[in-house]
Amino acid sequence: MGFTAIEKVLARTSGQPGVRAGDVVHPDPDMVMIHDGVVREIKIKLDEIGINRVRDPGKLLMVTDHEVVYGNQRSADKGVFNRKAAAEWKAGRFYDAGRGGHGHIFPMERGMVLPGMFYFDNDTHATNAGAVGAFGLRVGSEIARVLATGTTWVQVPKTVKLELKGRLGNGVQARDIGFYFARMVKSGELPIDLDYRVLEYAGDLDQFSLGARVALCSTPTEMRAAGVFVPPSNEVLAYCKAHATRPFEPVYSDPDAEYESCHTLDLNAVEPQVSRPGNVANAVDVSELAGIEISHAFIGSCGSGMYSDLLAAASVLKGKKVAPNARLIIVPGSEQSMKRMTDEGLMQIFLESGAMVMPAGCGPCNDAVVGPVGAGEVSISTATNNNIGRFGSKEASLYLGSPLTVAASAVMGRISDVRKVPLDAALFDRMEAAYVI
Amino acid sequence: MSSDFQWSLRGRCYKLGDNVPHPGGVIPLSLITARETDPKILIPKLFSETDPGFSTRCRPGDLIITGKNFGMGVKSTGYIAMAALGLGLLCESMSVQAYREALSTGLRVLSPCPGILELCERDDDVEIDYRTGEFINHTRNLRKTFTPMPPTLQELVAEGGTIPWLAKWWKTTGSKEVSS
Numbered sequence: 001m002g003f004t005a006i007e008k009v010l011a012r013t014s015g016q017p018g019v020r021a022g023d024v025v026h027p028d029p030d031m032v033m034i035h036d037g038v039v040r041e042i043k044i045k046l047d048e049i050g051i052n053r054v055r056d057p058g059k060l061l062m063v064t065d066h067e068v069v070y071g072n073q074r075s076a077d078k079g080v081f082n083r084k085a086a087a088e089w090k091a092g093r094f095y096d097a098g099r100g101g102h103g104h105i106f107p108m109e110r111g112m113v114l115p116g117m118f119y120f121d122n123d124t125h126a127t128n129a130g131a132v133g134a135f136g137l138r139v140g141s142e143i144a145r146v147l148a149t150g151t152t153w154v155q156v157p158k159t160v161k162l163e164l165k166g167r168l169g170n171g172v173q174a175r176d177i178g179f180y181f182a183r184m185v186k187s188g189e190l191p192i193d194l195d196y197r198v199l200e201y202a203g204d205l206d207q208f209s210l211g212a213r214v215a216l217c218s219t220p221t222e223m224r225a226a227g228v229f230v231p232p233s234n235e236v237l238a239y240c241k242a243h244a245t246r247p248f249e250p251v252y253s254d255p256d257a258e259y260e261s262c263h264t265l266d267l268n269a270v271e272p273q274v275s276r277p278g279n280v281a282n283a284v285d286v287s288e289l290a291g292i293e294i295s296h297a298f299i300g301s302c303g304s305g306m307y308s309d310l311l312a313a314a315s316v317l318k319g320k321k322v323a324p325n326a327r328l329i330i331v332p333g334s335e336q337s338m339k340r341m342t343d344e345g346l347m348q349i350f351l352e353s354g355a356m357v358m359p360a361g362c363g364p365c366n367d368a369v370v371g372p373v374g375a376g377e378v379s380i381s382t383a384t385n386n387n388i389g390r391f392g393s394k395e396a397s398l399y400l401g402s403p404l405t406v407a408a409s410a411v412m413g414r415i416s417d418v419r420k421v422p423l424d425a426a427l428f429d430r431m432e433a434a435y436v437i
Numbered sequence: 438m439s440s441d442f443q444w445s446l447r448g449r450c451y452k453l454g455d456n457v458p459h460p461g462g463v464i465p466l467s468l469i470t471a472r473e474t475d476p477k478i479l480i481p482k483l484f485s486e487t488d489p490g491f492s493t494r495c496r497p498g499d500l501i502i503t504g505k506n507f508g509m510g511v512k513s514t515g516y517i518a519m520a521a522l523g524l525g526l527l528c529e530s531m532s533v534q535a536y537r538e539a540l541s542t543g544l545r546v547l548s549p550c551p552g553i554l555e556l557c558e559r560d561d562d563v564e565i566d567y568r569t570g571e572f573i574n575h576t577r578n579l580r581k582t583f584t585p586m587p588p589t590l591q592e593l594v595a596e597g598g599t600i601p602w603l604a605k606w607w608k609t610t611g612s613k614e615v616s617s
Contacts, residue, residue, distance in 0.1 A: 024587045031456060041472075049604045051611065124511075140511055142541060146600055153590060155533055195506075196533035224532060283440070 002254025004159040004230050006198045009118045011133050021158040021258070023296035026151045026364075027356055030246075031112070031119035032059050033136070034143055035103050037066040037235030037366070038122050039082045042144045043089075055150035057090040061112065063103035064096045066370050068361035075369070089147070090215035092098035101334030104302040105214070106127040109334055109435075111243030115232045115250035120146045125302045125384065127221040127361075130228035131213035132240055133250055133352050135198075137226065157226040158197050158260040159253070164403035166267035171419040173312065173402035175304060175382060178219025178377025179267035179273035181265060185223065190263050193221055197260060199228040200253060204267070211235055211308030215402075218303030222280045222385045224349075235436055236261040242437045275400035286405060289415045296379035296396075297328045297410035299403050301365040305333025307340055308434040309403040314346045315427035316407035316418065317353040328355040329371045331363030349427075355410070364391040373398070378410045413434060443594040446525040446545060448498030450557045450574075451491075455529070456505035459491040461486050463508060463515035473514060476521035483518040497523030500563050504554055507531040513538035520544040520598070525555055526582075527565060527572070540590055543598030550583045567594075 003011070003018060011019045013027035032054075034042065039062065046052075054060055062082070081095065086094040093112070100106045104125045106177040115133035119126070124137025124142040137154060139145075141255040164177070172349040184190040199220040208216065213236065217228040229322050232240070240248065274289045276282035299313045301353035310332055322328045330350055332338045338360050341347045350357050356371075357405045364371035372392030373379045379398050385389060399415060408418040440493075451555065460466035464482050471576040473479060484491040489502040501519065507528040508515070519526060526539065528548040539546045545567050553572065557563055570585035596602040 024589050026589070046602060046603075047599070049607050051603065051607050138511075140538065142537065143515075143600055145603055148603055149606060153593070157533075224534070226533070362565070 001258055002130040002256040004198070004253045004257040004259070005133070005231075005251045006135055006157055006227060007160060007257075009116060010156050013118045018235065019156050021156050021260075022154045024153050025156060025213070027118055027154055028151060029119045029146070030117045030363065031061055032056070032143070033063065033103060033107075033119060033121040033126065034062045034147070035066055035084050035123055036064040037086050038141075038143070040078055042122070042141065042147065043081075043085045045144050048409035051148045052088065052183060054089045054147040058088060058092040060091045060093070061101055061107065062086050062091045062094045065100070065102045065361040066366045068097045069360045069370060071366050077141040080344065082367060098359060099335065101332065101336070101338075102302055102305050102362060103334035105305050106336060106360070108132050108210075108214070108245070109336055110262055111240060111245045114238065114240050114244055114248035116247065116248055123222055125281050126187065127225060127228045128217045128302050129216055130217045130230055131230035132236055133229065135227050135229070136190045137356035151299055154261055157198050158192065159198040159229070159257070160192055161200050161202055161259045161262040163262070164201060164205065164267055165203050165264055167204065167266055168206060169270065171272050171404060171417070173209060173404055174215035174271050174401040175218065176270055176273045177216065177265070179275050179400065180270045182219050182223055182284040183273070183329065184265070188305055190265075192224045192261065192263065194223040196224065196226045199225045200229040200231070200344070201260070202231070202263070209308060210434050211431070212308050214302075215304055215309070215329070218384055219280050238437045239435050270403050270404060272418060274360065274380070274405065275386055277386055277397045277399060278388060281399065286401070286415065286417045289399070290417055292378060292399075292415045294326055294378045294380050294399075294414060296373045296377050296381075296382060297326055297406050298331070298364050298371060299328070299378065299406050300331030300363040301335065302333070302362070303384045304403050305331065307337045308381070308431040310337060311343055311344055311427055311431045311434060312403040313407040314349045316404060316411060316422045317355065318349045318427060319375055320353055320411045322354040322410050324414045326410050328353070328407075328410040329358055329364060330355050331358045331410060335360050361385055362436035367391070373376060377396070380406050380415055382406055417424075443567040444568045445564065446498045446500060447562070448496060448500055450559055450563045451495065451499055451501045452557060453501065453503040453507070456506045456509060457503060457608060459508045459510050459512040459515055459535075464518065471510040471515045478522055479514060481517040483515060483522070492522065492604050493608070495522060495524060498525070498564060499524045500527055500556055502553055502563070503528045505530045507548070508535040508539070510535060511538055511591055513542050516542040516544045523569070525565060529553055539597040540593055543594055543596070543601065545594060547575065549584060552581070553583070556581060565599045611617060
């Protein structure tokens with residue numbers, strides 16, 4: 001019996017010849033990541049014990065992405081604390097506000113997260129690493145133990161395989177697949193429990209560029225997956241090789257690996273999706289909700305913060321205006337994308353449309369530190385989830401859609417089918433090659 | 438590891454069903470969002486929305502026995518109260534991330550325990566040995582052995598959870614190591 005990709009990666013990092021789903025191991029990670037939102041509470045805990053150093057500063061990647069623009073003094077004080085912490089811990093890499101962007105995006109773009117890697121993270125959305133065939137595992141507050149001792153316990157997750165068959169239709173994007181998948185699981189048509197499983201994609205994956213692969217990782221995470229794995233294509237490997245900051249060895253599941261279950265999803269059946277408020281799995285075809293007036297729209301988050309997502313938005317917004325009843329917030333995933341937007345004319349398109357561009361990071365999707373919704377407002381966004389109160393008032397209605405759907409809805413001022421809105425073909429066609437070397 | 442640690446608990450069964458949410462079902466949401474960690478504040482609020490006064494009636498050794506997907510998430514607030522009250526937890530299943538949070542508080546917890554709800558009713562006299570997985574319902578004279586707590590995690594629980602474990606590790610090992 002062969003091994004799954006996560007079993008192989010955890011065997012390598014645990015120094016064992018082979019591990020199986022269910023085993024408890026203590027892997028030596030390739031990297032440890034912590035974000036600005038939790039540094040303070042973790043450092044205070046360690047300081048109280050007297051632990052004044054981290055085990056391996058060279059592996060530590062600290063990022064400021066949750067509160068990039070300090071909206072008040074409390075946030076600014078936290079920034080002061082975090083900079084002091086980075087210095088005391090001698091953090092190998094510290095990407096403070098304005099330096100990197102979203103911690104689950106720029107490390108992939110810049111060759112710090114690479115195929116076959118394993119790392120610990122305090123945050124759930126570390127699963128994005130699956131877009132390049134790597135694994136980031138959330139350990140929450142136990143990141144304190146990882147920082148101090150170098151590791152913590154990990155139960156090897158089971159793997160569920162999902163084969164994508166067919167081609168995406170007109171106006172359908174990778175985020176739509178996630179919403180549709182969640183909908184199929186909720187309805188019971190796909191009998192899957194993703195809790196602490198790795199979701200491994202298979203099938204017709206060559207149509208998904210790196211940006212789309214990041215989007216594929218988003219919704220399974222909200223369904224409580226421990227990881228997502230998209231076997232890296234030659235195109236992804238070439239991008240990673242060109243940007244790698246360290247050697248890497250891609251990992252794939254063996255043909256006879258043991259999966260908990262295997263399923264297929266017919267991509268030809270997927271229409272553009274919109275998730276009703278409350279849960280990602282409340283998705284329906286856009287036609288069911290088209291016409292609902294919106295006042296808030298947001299494109300960004302770790303689910304849709306790649307440069308290709310910005311190109312998608314620009315392809316809709318070019319030459320158009322955001323509707324008078326709506327405001328549109330665009331948050332690039334990285335400072336690199338911000339520069340590229342400026343170089344390649346996207347910034348001008350966004351500004352001329354009346355959209356607001358915020359600094360790279362989580363944007364409104366983190367607890368509404370910027371750009372929240374008010375009571376009674378209706379929002380459509382590419383946020384990771386639309387749980388009640390995710391970014392602002394609990395009295396607001398939060399819908400989710402793909403970058404194309406959100407941009408189209410912002411222009412029309414109501415939830416709209418992007419297939420009925422003219423797109424700029426030149427910008428649209430650049431999406432696929434956004435991360436091609 | 439403390440040699441006198443009590444791995445076996447015996448007490449009354451407190452039976453709960455499937456999909457009990459942490460907020461509301463275990464402890465009020467307000468304490469979770471406030472990130473409250475003080476056991477003195479949390480104890481009176483354990484199950485307060487579903488069973489007011491629970492904390493005054495339970496006794497150390499009592500076992501909370503639940504259905505599938507207990508706790509539903511990654512919050513640890515309620516487990517702090519359970520651990521401080523000397524209670525044990527046995528679940529048909531719980532999210533691995535919830536299990537991690539529970540262990541991190543030092544709570545004696547066993548999951549998964551498939552079929553355990555069929556072996557007990559509320560207030561039965563029940564016993565579990567976390568190191569062997571042996572479960573006994575003395576009231577009904579039923580026995581079943583579940584997968585025990587993994588040996589590598591026993592030390593964490595015996596020390597009282599992640600922070601006390603780290604404190605001991607630092608005192609005995611960590612402070613003597615040279616950072617790499």
